[in-house]
Amino acid sequence: MTRNQIIIAGAGPVGTFVAFCLAEQGIDVLVLESAEHCETDMRASTFHPPTLSYLDQLGLAKPLIAQGLKAPIFQYRIRSSEEVLEFNLGELSDRLEFPFRLQCEQYKFARMLAEKLEEHPHAEILFNHKVLEVSQNNVGTSVEVNTPDGIRTYKGSYLIGADGANSIVRRQLGIDFSGFTYKEKFLTLSTKESVENYFNDLAYVNYVSDPKDWFVLLKAPSAWRILVPIENNMKDADIVSNKNIHSVFQRVLGESKKVETIHRTIYRVHQRVVDKMMHQRILLIGDSAHLNNPLGGLGMNSGLHDAWNLSQKLGLIINHKHSKDLLGQFDRQRRAVMNDFIQRQTIKNKKMIEESGETNFQSQWDEMRIIQADKTKRKEYMLEQSMTNSLQREKDIE
């Protein structure tokens, strides 16, 4: 049995980041990861400006930017008419330290942090360690773990569940994860094909609207990534079959051409938030606490914002003897951002990408045309979409 200051379940982007934030404050952390290394996870590829500002405070922005692509511009396009509404974060260079989205695969971030944790005097990271059971009392937490040497118990003063959508920590707490699951599946494809050659003036981040055949085109350093919805009744084997992939590329690129793929992955997508992120000495952050659709690239970013908020408060409690009530504030602040901004915005983004773009009294495209044409509205919209405003509002919550 070992006593560590803080135990973290999961070495995804959120678990490795919270561990690093704490270790840098001189707090001992133990990260337990079930996989044998940080998996080559191709889900998130966008880091928003305020996330980069947080990373910069720990010297992490520069090395990440060196591995990514700066994307100041994002576009909304209508598939049928080819209308394009463009937003340029460069217009906010007086407001944002990093006036661009960084396009970089999430696994590169988690691996960079895992390497730093391996060498950190206040951190230990154990792969092939699967959390099985968790419990707590007034003074600490206890975690039962399946390790290569059999079942072991680790004890800590706090436990952070950063173990993703199927979180065992959340399930062990037996708490509600309310919300809904979209009926369609989402297919992501990665390809080395020069997708930009099939469109005029394509940016690195593009959302293409259509009631049935909408799609997202994102450039990451290693590949173009294409996201499309797939009808629920199609079998997974058929979705990733060469026949279907060929038909997807034909619809997206407008040409019948055999395109090679590096990854083909199917996702079920949810909108869910836990009723509480703080359970005495057990805290939930990232996908273990909230899930949303990927339109806007807000999921991982909001998990990293949870990590930042929580690590600052734990630093005050452990190093400066502040009251544990601060954890209640973490819970209120982050759930307010999730419910009032992230959930609302991602649901809205999905509705817009499913529009035809025709003018009618309910059209979000009409609203977006007005926003895009007006400098003040355009800047305000970008502050909202880049998550800058939500973090500002978070600070106002007691």
Ligand SMILES: Cc1cc2nc3c(=O)[nH]c(=O)nc-3n(C[C@H](O)[C@H](O)[C@H](O)COP(=O)(O)OP(=O)(O)OC[C@H]3O[C@@H](n4cnc5c(N)ncnc54)[C@H](O)[C@@H]3O)c2cc1C
């Ligand atoms: C198609 C798609 C595209 C996306 N694009 C974006 C984007 O551009 N920007 C964005 O911000 N977000 C995006 N997201 C969301 C983003 O991928 C997730 O929000 C993010 O991965 C959450 O990070 P996490 O560390 O909380 O969880 P995860 O990345 O799921 O990591 C959890 C870790 O915990 C480990 N684990 C699980 N169970 C246990 C256990 N019992 N014991 C020990 N370890 C365990 C897992 O192996 C894993 O390493 C996208 C999602 C999808 C589906």
